[in-house]
Amino acid sequence: MRIYFAGPLFTPHERGYIDECAALLRAEGFEVFVPHEHELAVGADATPEWIFGKDRPGIEGASAMVAILDGPTVDDGTACEIGMFHGLMQADPTKKGIVGLLTDIRGQRGESPGVNLFVQGTIEDVGEIAGSIEEALAALIRLCDG
Helix, strand or coil, rough: CEEEEEECCCCHHHHHHHHHHHHHHCCCCCCCEEEHHHHCCCCCHHHHHHHHHHHHHHHHHHCEEEEEECCCCCCCHHHHHHHHHHHCCCCCCCCCCCEEECCCHHHCCCCCCCCCCCHHHHHHHCCCEEEEEEHHHHHHHHHHHH
């Protein structure tokens, strides 16, 4: 199954975490599309058309999506990718679902984890939200079997 890994990738820390997660999924046999592995857009290349042109085929070619939801709010690009994949699922039975990855401890402490209710509803309509990459992996396996 091909996974599109959505999440903010603007800092070395963000990219490193995505890389770690993708490595774990790949070790379990998943093919993972990670946007920053297909040339990180910096400088003059960073146009809306260029970024959309690189990422759109990754979303369209994926069977499932893992989306990082951490932070004060869900990254706006990630939210867009979630919505786009959900829309594709409506007409394509090969699309299996979306797994949100929410590791932000603020939610565990009763604080707002920053997930917009519409974004949460979009994910839960076709998948689930996991609290760790290991839980996300288990959810992807369930999606594969389902």
